[in-house]
Amino acid sequence: MLTxxxxxxxxILLGAIHLPSFNGITKEQLNAIKSEATKNAHIFxxxxxxxxxxxxxTEGPATFESVARLSSVTQSVxxxxxxxxxxxxxxxxxxxxxxxxxxxxxxxxxxxxxxxxAMVKSxxxxxxxxxxxxxxxxxxLIDTLIFxxxxxxxxxxxxxxxxxxxxxxxxNLGADAIVLTGNTLGDxxxxxxxxxxxxxxxxxxxxxxxxxxxxxxxxxxxxxxxxSSCLKDPDNPGFWSLEKIQAFVEKVRENQ
Numbered sequence: 673m674l675t676x677x678x679x680x681x682x683x684i685l686l687g688a689i690h691l692p693s694f695n696g697i698t699k700e701q702l703n704a705i706k707s708e709a710t711k712n713a714h715i716f717x718x719x720x721x722x723x724x725x726x727x728x729x730t731e732g733p734a735t736f737e738s739v740a741r742l743s744s745v746t747q748s749v750x751x752x753x754x755x756x757x758x759x760x761x762x763x764x765x766x767x768x769x770x771x772x773x774x775x776x777x778x779x780x781x782x783x784x785x786x787x788x789x790a791m792v793k794s795x796x797x798x799x800x801x802x803x804x805x806x807x808x809x810x811x812x813l814i815d816t817l818i819f820x821x822x823x824x825x826x827x828x829x830x831x832x833x834x835x836x837x838x839x840x841x842x843x844n845l846g847a848d849a850i851v852l853t854g855n856t857l858g859d860x861x862x863x864x865x866x867x868x869x870x871x872x873x874x875x876x877x878x879x880x881x882x883x884x885x886x887x888x889x890x891x892x893x894x895x896x897x898x899x900s901s902c903l904k905d906p907d908n909p910g911f912w913s914l915e916k917i918q919a920f921v922e923k924v925r926e927n928q
Contacts, residue, residue: 719917
């Protein structure tokens with residue numbers, strides 16, 4: 673397992689490989705998903721990224737089947753792509769389930785989008801799983817970093833729960849880095865600036881909306897970047913572009 677160090681002089685670059693839903697798939701389809709995910713991980717690895725999330729998009733809550741299948745896919749990628757750190761993320765936003773995948777597949781990091789507080793999303797109310805997550809990680813001796821989103825842009829915070837308190841609670845509940853993403857680039861930069869004032873020693877990761885054209889604007893405010901959709905190959909659906917990834921890495925490294 674390749675590990676990550678967050679908060680060093682070099683910014684970490686993280687990709688995201690989104691898998692299809694696991695509902696109703698056959699064994700042959702699962703094998704095809706493993707093959708495609710492995711090819712994409714190699715593309716990010718060759719392009720110079722530090723890590724990549726493997727994320728399912730299975731509808732509904734986590735199940736034994738979705739955890740097992742994501743663990744199987746991630747472990748398959750882990751065996752082949754040994755030069756890039758792997759992470760786990762699940763559509764269900766279930767921290768203990770995501771950590772279970774990380775433990776089974778030796779992931780270096782996880783992303784948990786609702787870690788503290790509660791969010792209203794299209795699926796309904798999603799409660800923060802920070803307490804259960806850190807307990808699950810500790811009890812099961814799972815050696816992985818936790819990247820915790822605060823006020824994920826895919827939902828609306830519920831109740832009178834301040835940004836300040838959310839940052840403080842996430843830190844107290846063992847988050848290794850805070851992920852922040854606004855609805856616009858300006859919103860994202862504002863969130864990163866606020867978080868830096870509230871917790872100067874906490875590593876910050878920009879969670880989305882980054883392109884080759886705007887990356888220089890956000891780099892001064894964070895220790896890491898999660899980049900995915902802008903790097904996809906328009907001529908090869910389902911795959912990412914090595915040329916786009918290499919160009920992105922070159923721009924970040926020459927300006928950090």
